[in-house]
């Protein structure tokens with residue numbers, strides 16, 4: 001079998017089940033069914049507000065309507081990154097390597113053109129530290145120039161570019177030196193932020209230091225006391241995979257963000273955000289800077305439940321930091337019912353390809369929470385659904401965007417809705433199976449085929465109303 005050919009149908013059922021469970025955990029959903037007492041107290045499922053056809057709302061002038069990607073997931077051949085290395089070792093958690101991905105590295109111009117053609121007015125993408133600084137202290141002018149061309153391609157089409165400096169992957173040398181567990185990591189990151197901003201900052205509209213730096217906490221929380229079958233919780237499996245990598249590459253300190261011990265990395269990442277932001281501002285003081293958070297819509301199981309405890313742990317320090325930022329990026333895919341830990345989706349709930357509950361209203365709930373906690377403008381930097389059925393994507397978008405409309409009506413300062421994702425891409429430890437894209441990609445030919453949902457979202461953008 002060639003790389004990239006594998007799909008969910010090829011995966012042995014044990015592994016398929018394993019990744020499904022992993023997906024639920026990644027979303028903050030517990031997969032254990034060994035908590036009957038908690039389950040019986042679970043929140044009664046509120047009726048889902050269906051998409052209302054008579055809902056009408058104009059969005060504020062200048063509202064960003066866009067789609068997002070991340071370098072490692074779409075560019076292809078991110079060979080100097082930590083995850084490329086991990087993907088090519090045995091005993092890791094990747095069912096398939098990222099490979100050529102969507103070859104966005106070469107096809108960015110046509111992809112950006114396509115995005116603009118739908119009627120969208122914003123593109124969120126990440127620049128890849130592993131390309132820009134492939135060896136410690138060596139910055140590649142050619143790679144910086146590549147990202148400059150991407151930014152210029154956005155401007156040529158009047159698109160607002162939102163630039164993420166770190167979206168999960170890091171340079172291999174950085175991971176070998178301990179990644180975010182290394183006390184020098186904030187200074188190393190700030191140096192990269194400064195160099196990248198010197199080369200690109202004048203063309204960026206928004207800068208994001210980190211994409212979802214709290215994903216590890218979400219994972220960890222979901223696994224507390226977990227009984228996830230052979231091999232333990234997802235967090236334990238990640239640990240085991242990390243140990244295997246350390247042995248195989250003979251790098252005792254190797255630490256890749258997605259596999260790292262979240263408790264050990266958070267401290268340095270909090271500092272790195274502040275230092276990175278200061279570095280960006282030192283070059284362009286008026287460039288809005290923030291971070292994005294992985295957020296579940298946490299709902300209490302019955303009257304008990306650890307929602308507040310979970311929130312304090314998973315989002316607390318980041319939301320506190322974000323109060324001093326220019327905006328907060330909200331990224332929501334589903335809700336979690338929280339008991340002593342996260343519970344499985346309610347019986348009979350409709351599930352997505354990731355095993356998440358199909359629950360578009362989670363977005364408005366997290367927007368309200370993030371806005372209340374931070375007091376800064378909110379940008380929905382990711383929201384979407386993994387489904388092979390594009391009609392469900394359209395329903396998801398409609399209901400989610402109506403929720404954004406309700407938040408605006410309440411006076412919440414929401415600046416944009418950026419859909420995840422522009423195209424079907426490499427979904428980390430789930431490979432290419434989940435379909436999050438507005439556009440399908442044939443990875444043999446790299447042919448793009450827009451789905452009806454692309455036109456649906458584009459039409460909302462063109463009207464700036466729903």
Ligand code: BGC
Nearest residue numbers: 070211212294331382420427
């Ligand atoms: C990440 C993306 C990912 C998406 C869908 C977010 O956690 O930022 O990289 O593809 O969710 O799972």
